[in-house]
Amino acid sequence: MKLRVLVGGTDRERARSCYQEIISALDGASRQPLYLITASHLVGRAEREILAQCAGFDRLRIVTLPQLALEILRQQGHCVQVASGLESRLLLRAAIDDVADQLFYLKEAAHRQGFANAVGETLAEIRSLGISLEEFIELVGTEGFTSGLHRDLALVAQSYQQRMQEKDDSLSLLARARLVLNRLERDNQSEISPSWESSWRQARVWILGLSLPTPLELALLEEVALTCFETTIVLSDGETSQDPPTALKQWMGRLQEKGCSVCKVPSVKASLEPALLPAVKIRVYEGEREEIAHTAALITTLVRDQKVRWKDISVVVGDEATYSREIAETFASYGIPHSLLTYRRGGFHPLIQGALLLLEAVDSRLGQGPVLDLIKSPLWPGTFDNKSLLELYARANGISGELWISPEPWPYRQTLELEEEPWQAKNEAQLQAQVEKAREILTPLEGLYRRLAPIFTGDSSVQGLAREEILGALWAVLEELDYSQCLLADQETGDGIDRGAINHLLSESVFTALWTQLVEAFDLVRQLLPETVKDWRQVSTLLRGAIDEIQIPTPQAMVDEVQILSPAQTLEVSHPFSFVLGCIEGGIDPLPEARGLLPGSDLIRLRQRAGVSYPARIEQWRQTRDLYRHHVITSATEKLWISYPKQRGDTDCYPHALVTMVDQSCFDCQWEFVQGPIPVEQLTNFEAAAHSIEVALEASDPETLAPRLDLYRWMLEDERGRRALTRQIIPLADPGKYRFDATLARQLYRYPLVTSISQLEQHSRCPLAHWLRYGLRVQKPTQYQLEMMDFGTIIHHGLKEVLLEIEQRGDSVGGEEVRQIVDRVLERILTNIKGGILHSDGRHRQLQSRLRTRLIDAVDILLTEMRRSQFKPLALELEFGFHRSIPALQLDLGAGECAYLRGKIDRVDVAEIPGIDAKVVRVWDYKLGSRRLDLMDIADGLALQLLGYLLLLVEHGLDGKPLLPGAVQYFRVADGFLPSDSGPVSEDKRAKEWEKQYQLSGLFAADTRVLMALDSQLTEGGLYPLRLKKDGQVYSQDETKVVDLSQWPLLLGQIRGHMVNLVRDILAGNACPQPYRRGSHTACDWCDYRWVCPFDPNIIGYEYREGRVLTGRAAKEYLFMEANHRGGESHGRP
Secondary structure: OEEEEEEOOOHHHHHHHHHHHHHHHHHOOOOOOEEEEEOOOOOOHHHHHHHHHHOOOOOEEEEEHHHHHHHHHHOOOOOOOOOOHHHHHHHHHHHHHHHHHOHHHHHHHHHHHOOHHHHHHHHHHHHHOOOOHHHHHHHHOOOOOOHHHHHHHHHHHHHHHHHHHOOOOOOOHHHHHHHHHHHHOOOOOOOOOOOHHHHOOOOEEEEEOOOOOOHHHHHHHHHHHOOOOEEEEEOOOOOOOOOOOHHHHHHHHHHHHOOOEEEEEEOOOOOOOOOOOOEEEEEEEOOHHHHHHHHHHHHHHHHHHOOOOHHHOEEEEOOHHHHHHHHHHHHHHOOOOEEEOOOOEHHHOHHHHHHHHHHHHHHOOOOHHHHHHHHOOOOOOOOHHHHHHHHHHHHHHOOOOOOOOOOOOOOOOOOOOOOOOOOOOOOHHHHHHHHHHHHHHHHHHHHHHHHOHHHHHOOOOOOOEEHHHHHHHHHHHHHOOOHHHHHHHHHHOOOOOOHHHHHHHOOHHHHHHHHHHHHHHHHHHHHHOOOEEOOHHHHHHHHHHHHHOOEOOOOOOOOOOEEEEOHHHHOOOOOOEEEEEOOEOOOOOOOOOOEOOEOHHHHHHHHHHOOOOOOHHHHHHHHHHHHHHHHHHHHEEEEEEEEEEOEEOOEEOOEOHHHHHHHHHOOOOEEEEOOOOOOHHHOOOHHHHHHHHHHHHHHOOHHHHHHHOOHHHHHHOOHHHHHHHHHHHOOOOOHHHOEOOHHHHHHHHOOOOEEOHHHHHHHHHOHHHHHHHHHOOOOOOOOOOOOHHHHHHHHHHHHHHHHHHHHHHOOOOOOHHHHHHHHHHHHHHHOOOOOOHHHOOHHHHHHHHHHHHHHHHHHHHHHHHHHHOOOEEEEEEEEEOOOOOEOOEEEEEEOOEEEEEOEEEEEEEEEOOOOOOOEEEEEEEEEOOOOOOOHHHHHOOOOOHHHHHHHHHHHHOEOOEOEEEEEEEEEEOOOOOOOOOOOOOOHHHHHHHHHHHOOOEEEEEOOHHHHHHHOOOHHHOOOOOOOEOOOOOEOHHHHHHEEOOOOHHHHHHHHHHHHHHHHHHHHOOEOOOOOEEEOOEEOOOOOOOOOOOOOOOOOOOOOOEEOOOOOHHHHHHHHHHHHHHOOOOOOOOO
């Protein structure tokens, strides 16, 4: 037995010395047990730092003084086998029992300590509340009272101890605990021998927080010092303490008299630094929603940037009723996996709930209401319909006689007004069936009634019931309950509760653990009850107290999810927490003033004990206060965020009183008043980011929107992000809302605008679809299936690679050699399409075969066209733009502003035609569908691609020489099927029909030399949609497909004008859902954004942009009339 006292130096130096000793002991070869004992609440920062640092060592066991007292008491003969609030009450009562029994000495001791008036007021308050002195002493031991009350009473007890010592009466804590336990023992003659010392005899112990020890604490530490191998006390009273306090000196003297070696050890400057306390941030928000949203954003930021695991974060919610649902919704929208541990207390479990309902039924002498509540619980045998039928029948008619267990029927009470009364039998047989079913449901209660009849009937001649008879009757009912059905029913009714929490709650392991605790609760009550019980209330009170202590065990292997805890749950779980929300006192009644020894909060507890009701918020306030006092510092993670809203609805809220306490205790505490939207770096969830962007768009605030635009790329990588953007920013509202400020549009599209002609066509068809795709960059949800875009990719790449290889080999390639080239090219391309989906099954292999056939047929047609044409390929998939061989097409927007067009042309051909000074250019575009170049589409700005490419080539020229427009044409890659015929056809006719399938569509120069250069067989028809007469003139029905050389500049100028106007409209912020429609065809037919688009022509405000339906010469006249009307904007370089 050796007692060491660390003295000298500052608090921090002594704490560092203690920490260094602990580290040395952990690193040493000896495997002796190591313990760190602390007070319930550490005040000094250095002590809290040591506790935080040592919490991670497995070999070092950390216990508080109350925990130590419970352990000593629990191991004295194993009389009390379940740790509960009962032991702490017994423990404190044993220490001051004589003070309560001899009021004279209490008052005399109080007078010596200057507490005479306070004691008098306290006793007067106790009497006014109708609480006996014995109940008050028992109540002192509960957790609800402050340490200040304990300290005051301890001073009184200390003075009384001096008086009692004059009579040689010892107040040893352990001795008094043994006396109490001896009273509980059935055999009062048995001697209790200490057993807890065996685990401590070789231990080294360090004691922190012993600043003002009470007799209760000194009695505990005396047992430790006389038992353990070495005990070290770290003084914390004063900055440079050289000597222990007087009370501690006297205590050390008594230890020396009992054979304990006592010495003082000077502290040294330790090289090891204890861990820092958690950095606390107190954040104030405008409202609860802002508080939760900012917290969720901060949590996702921690996980994303600091690689924190979800399960390393927990959130304490001060107001579960207000916060739980909003947390569930907000965290779900942020994609935060979380668990609402709402069912941590055992009373929420069906098993424990059934036991409590049974007690309520017995308390009411098996009254109607409590019994109905009991039989309607999922535990009770029987179907839900039969239970409902019994309830209706009983409420309407009452039940008596042999059917019911009470000699008196339930009183008749008509509670339901229904046209039909299903509980009234229509005949004798139906009545008998109902009676039998009711008898079956009520059978478990019948045995209970028979055994507890004296309690229910109030027979005064009965002196009491045997303890075993009462507990046995209750236990027999519990054993008859149907627990498997209960679990299934409870799981079905768990709407709105986190599924992970329910699965754990209803698991077999939890049920087994709760059943074991229920058995132990009954055993504990069996030990506390006398052999004969005269008052049922004694049984009910003890059983309720024991059952209330039952807790649901925490899962040993916690999944990776954020834990949402209530303040009470933080006392039950060891999981450290990072956030505390809802620390407000808005609307709480003021606390009563202190009276006597009792602070206001303790007076509330006494008044509640006396039956004086207070709002439930008072109890919540007390729990939250205790949470801060005992757990904020010791249980928090390295960083702790505490927050509260300034307003709840229209009511102003004020910070919880304990926020100030934390602010005073933590030296690194920082206050932050959060206003406005969530910071950009924390907008890591889709819903919040989309909402923030929507607010910025509505406010037309470039400074708010600008930093948020970079979030689009991150959000749009996930399907949920795309959906969130479109849901939030495209609400069902007036179409006029979808036009935002030009400054915002320039930031959104990143001015100067660099776009493509196909994007401008998209804006012309529907501004909203363009905004979604190219402004917000929303993509259609990716699916593992082939789409039209995939087929287009295959055809474009296939034609390019096949034609390049054929060009390298020469024009003589054909037949089987073409097929071999196509096979090799397809094999390379298909492997990279959707993970090789075309090789996955028979259906896709059939599609692969059809694609092969289509590609071979297209190559044959192109080779035929090349043999008959003077135009030769200049480039395949010719790219233009920045850092390309052809620069981007520049559009002058006026006022010194411009935009740039980039893109890729499928194929460009040129020809040198005799009689024409410059080379003539032809532009190709491959299409899978049946699209043809419509003159009205050109006039309305829907078909800009081919003519825009031609504009680019004419402006740029070739090798510094001009190019003349020759043709723009679509090449349709047909499906390879010919229409059926009634009979056999010749090969020539079949060849002509085949060419019609691949007939080109476009505009061509109205010059015979150019037309004959396109196809030497143009007089016979075929690939081109026009024919020449023998005199070289175009047939009248084909005149709409040719353009005079003098009209090309006007047409190309119109195309440039369309593109300039579209760019201006984009940068002006137009995102209106106004799709184009001509006839029965609309821009919505093949739109990829119908799944999120709000457009509905049946809603007022939503309308199509109607286009004229013209064909033939009327369409051509309208086209050039529009070109002249626009002024024939120059197509030359700006």
